[in-house]
Amino acid sequence: MVRAPAKVNLHLGVGALRPDGFHELVTVFHAVDLYDVVTATPAPELSVAVRGEAEGVPLDSRNLAWRAAALVADRAGVVPNVRLEIAKAIPVAGGMAGGSADAAATLVGCATLWDVPRSVLPELAAQLGSDVAFPLLGGTALGTGRGEILTSVPGDATLHWVFAVADHGISTPAAYGELDRLGGGATPAVEPLLAALRAGDPKLIAARLYNDLERAALSLAPALRHTLDTGRDLGALAGIVSGSGPTCAFLCPDALAASRIAGALASAGVCRATRVASGPAPGAAIV
Numbered sequence: 033m034v035r036a037p038a039k040v041n042l043h044l045g046v047g048a049l050r051p052d053g054f055h056e057l058v059t060v061f062h063a064v065d066l067y068d069v070v071t072a073t074p075a076p077e078l079s080v081a082v083r084g085e086a087e088g089v090p091l092d093s094r095n096l097a098w099r100a101a102a103l104v105a106d107r108a109g110v111v112p113n114v115r116l117e118i119a120k121a122i123p124v125a126g127g128m129a130g131g132s133a134d135a136a137a138t139l140v141g142c143a144t145l146w147d148v149p150r151s152v153l154p155e156l157a158a159q160l161g162s163d164v165a166f167p168l169l170g171g172t173a174l175g176t177g178r179g180e181i182l183t184s185v186p187g188d189a190t191l192h193w194v195f196a197v198a199d200h201g202i203s204t205p206a207a208y209g210e211l212d213r214l215g216g217g218a219t220p221a222v223e224p225l226l227a228a229l230r231a232g233d234p235k236l237i238a239a240r241l242y243n244d245l246e247r248a249a250l251s252l253a254p255a256l257r258h259t260l261d262t263g264r265d266l267g268a269l270a271g272i273v274s275g276s277g278p279t280c281a282f283l284c285p286d287a288l289a290a291s292r293i294a295g296a297l298a299s300a301g302v303c304r305a306t307r308v309a310s311g312p313a314p315g316a317a318i319v
């Protein structure tokens with residue numbers, strides 16, 4: 033079994049649309065201890081089964097985990113005869129890179145089965161999607177290019193989060209498309225956030241959280257504004273949309289406050305479910 037973490041972007045600056053259809057990004061990924069677990073077992077043919085938060089997850093080659101297994105098999109020169117069982121805790125289409133975590137866990141699981149060195153996995157991850165390399169690495173990392181070029185960011189202060197999960201998803205291309213329609217991002221510099229992370233002070237970090245895609249998510253799902261306001265009113269240090277949304281991420285002063293705010297958000301009826309998590313969490317690992 034391999035587990036891989038969810039992420040929230042502490043900073044997500046969306047730049048120009050490139051000729052290849054991706055946007056130039058400057059982002060800070062932060063892994064949290066909310067994990068999907070993938071079990072890869074030799075089988076007569078490639079198949080995917082999903083348990084847990086499984087609604088809307090495809091069970092064929094549209095699933096990124098399926099494509100990850102095929103890619104590792106191709107590298108190993110074997111036929112991808114493997115059954116992938118995915119236990120999902122990360123919200124689907126929630127802006128927390130759940131599909132990418134499944135792909136990262138599958139890369140590690142299949143590389144173990146077929147004797148592919150872990151050192152080649154970041155390159156395979158980048159072929160699968162912009163967010164797949166990060167859950168391999170975990171921790172907190174600066175992402176550039178389309179998000180796949182990673183540099184670990186020092187700072188080991190534990191951050192306590194509440195995630196408010198919506199009753200619908202937002203597709204990543206739809207969020208980027210909406211941002212383009214609205215005229216693009218207004219990105220501030222990332223350095224003040226990096227300095228706050230080095231200082232390890234949650235209040236300073238809270239003041240520097242930034243996400244260009246929040247504008248797009250709020251345009252596609254205006255009710256999220258009320259969810260964000262509610263979390264802030266309940267005592268969160270900050271509330272932002274996670275990645276392309278619609279999950280809202282609230283940075284909390286400490287673990288106790290996080291569990292109190294999660295309970296109050298659930299009672300307020302402003303989301304489908306809440307999750308308490310902390311970061312930075314380690315990258316994909318065999319458990």
Ligand code: C5P
Binds near residue numbers: 054161162163204208
């Ligand atoms: O890389 P991934 O397959 O996750 O990206 C999904 C979609 O999100 C892309 O097809 C593109 O529309 C959008 N995207 C983007 N710029 C990025 C990352 C993703 O426009 N840097």
